[in-house]
Amino acid sequence: xxxxxxxxxxxxxxxxxxxxxxxxxxxxxxxxxxxxxxxxxxxxxxxxxxxxxxxxxxxxxxxxxxxxxxxxxxxxxxxxxxxxxxxxxxxxxxxxxxxxxxxxxxxxxxxxxxxxxxxxxxxxxxxxxxxxxxxxxxxxxxxxxxxxxxxxxxxxxxxxxxxxxxxxxxxxxxxxxxxxxxxxxxxxxxxxxxxxxxxxxxxxxxxxxxxxxxxxxxxxxxxxxxxxxxxxxxxxxxxxxxxxxxxxxxxxxxxxxxxxxxxxxxxxxxxxxxxxxxxxxxxxxxxxxxxxxxxxxxxxxxxxx
Ligand code: PSU
Numbered sequence: 001x002x003x004x005x006x007x008x009x010x011x012x013x014x015x016x017x018x019x020x021x022x023x024x025x026x027x028x029x030x031x032x033x034x035x036x037x038x039x040x041x042x043x044x045x046x047x048x049x050x051x052x053x054x055x056x057x058x059x060x061x062x063x064x065x066x067x068x069x070x071x072x073x074x075x076x077x078x079x080x081x082x083x084x085x086x087x088x089x090x091x092x093x094x095x096x097x098x099x100x101x102x103x104x105x106x107x108x109x110x111x112x113x114x115x116x117x118x119x120x121x122x123x124x125x126x127x128x129x130x131x132x133x134x135x136x137x138x139x140x141x142x143x144x145x146x147x148x149x150x151x152x153x154x155x156x157x158x159x160x161x162x163x164x165x166x167x168x169x170x171x172x173x174x175x176x177x178x179x180x181x182x183x184x185x186x187x188x189x190x191x192x193x194x195x196x197x198x199x200x201x202x203x204x205x206x207x208x209x210x211x212x213x214x215x216x217x218x219x220x221x222x223x224x225x226x227x228x229x230x231x232x233x234x235x236x237x238x239x240x241x242x243x244x245x246x247x248x249x250x251x252x253x254x255x256x257x258x259x260x261x262x263x264x265x266x267x268x269x270x271x272x273x274x275x276x277x278x279x280x281x282x283x284x285x286x287x288x289x290x291x292x293x294x295x296x297x298x299x300x301x302x303x304x305x
Contacts (some may be wrong), residue, residue: 003115004096008069009274014055014118018304020297022172022290023068023113023121023151026060026103029075030084033266034271035281038206039079041283042219043072045122045290050293054301059112061087061095061102067111068116076105088141088262106153107145110223119212119300120152120212124205124286125189126225128167130262131249138262139170147174151223155291156230156285157187157194160238162268164194174200177215177224181292187229190236190281198227203294209299232304236277236286244273 007015014021024045029038037258046056057069060078067074078084078101085095085102095102104112106126113121127140143236144283148155158167170188171178180186180198188194208226215224248269257265270278 001214004065006065006067007116008057008067009073010055011057011069018301019176020054020294021057021118021120022054022293022297023109023116023118024049024058024290025089025106025109025121025123026058026078027086027105027125028286029079030103030125031080031086031266033282034268035079035095037279037283039076041286042075042079044283045286048287048290049122049294050265051122052291052298054294054297056290057116057118058112059104059109061092061100061104064096064099066096066112066115068112068118074165081258086264088148089145106142106155107133107140108155109144110151112245113151116254119298120154120293122154122286122289124155124282124289125157125159126153126222127169127263128162128164131161131163133163133166133211135259138259142283143167144174146171146176147223148203148220149204149223150212150221152208152296153223154192154226154228154289156189156289157227159263160188160190160194161263164188165195168199169195174222175220176220176222177211179211179224179226181208181226181228183229185229187227187286188238189272190230190278191238192232192235193238195238206299207296208296208305212300213303226292227283228289230281230285231288234281236281238260242301244270247273
């Protein structure tokens with residue numbers, strides 16, 4: 001069976017030329033930000049990747065095909081579409097089989113990027129172990145994907161709405177390298193530090209690229225999580241964001257929100273409670289991750305040529 005992969009003209013040309021490519025996800029567009037900021041941000045992130053020497057490949061499922069790179073019209077359609085499925089490893093094939101429209105989470109984007117031969121992917125924050133997971137068992141499939149699929153994911157850590165110590169534990173159990181970029185602390189999405197030390201630290205994109213190459217050469221499956229702190233001017237300090245997170249978590253519990261709906265609900269509540277500041281921070285950190293991912297992808301492309 002041939003894979004239902006479709007490449008945008010820009011990505012097809014980049015593949016031919018052996019240029020650096022950075023994968024971008026689409027759940028952040030459909031479930032992570034409101035319209036029109038979602039489409040504006042997706043465009044700005046793509047431009048940031050281009051400005052730093054790589055080609056962006058935003059990934060989504062449309063009409064039974066995996067799109068690797070979206071045209072401006074496709075991005076616009078996705079950003080305004082209603083009832084888009086939030087796809088992870090479990091539901092990717094089902095969405096393709098039924099011809100639906102689906103946005104890819106970190107896990108699904110990693111799978112599609114790997115199929116397309118892309119080794120680096122930039123997002124905002126990965127999913128992780130939710131607070132209260134000891135009773136709900138709510139642990140994002142993103143963590144297991146990092147252990148299975150050889151793609152380096154650049155994120156601002158895991159979202160601080162999660163249980164970060166447990167998230168790091170699960171990553172460790174599954175042998176996922178967690179590399180803080182340029183600092184010792186594991187970042188907490190809206191804040192530069194979570195108060196937890198990251199297991200690894202690297203200060204150069206070239207070292208991160210080499211580590212992914214060596215991981216594969218050693219016969220180890222899986223990728224690596226690069227935890228890139230939000231730029232200082234955009235951060236919301238932990239003492240400011242913590243009460244907001246706690247209020248949002250209480251509301252989610254009171255309303256009985258569960259499973260895939262939890263993260264989008266919390267992000268939306270925090271947007272309202274911070275009068276948009278949480279979204280501004282989210283946009284700044286994604287742009288920052290796009291820059292670093294472009295540098296890593298360029299180093300990887302150099303290593304392959
Ligand atoms: N980064 C953001 N906003 C988001 C996400 C990442 O800045 O909304 C998405 C990613 O697609 C990630 C998902 O895979 O949130 C995690 O969802 P869950 O907690 O349900 O696994």
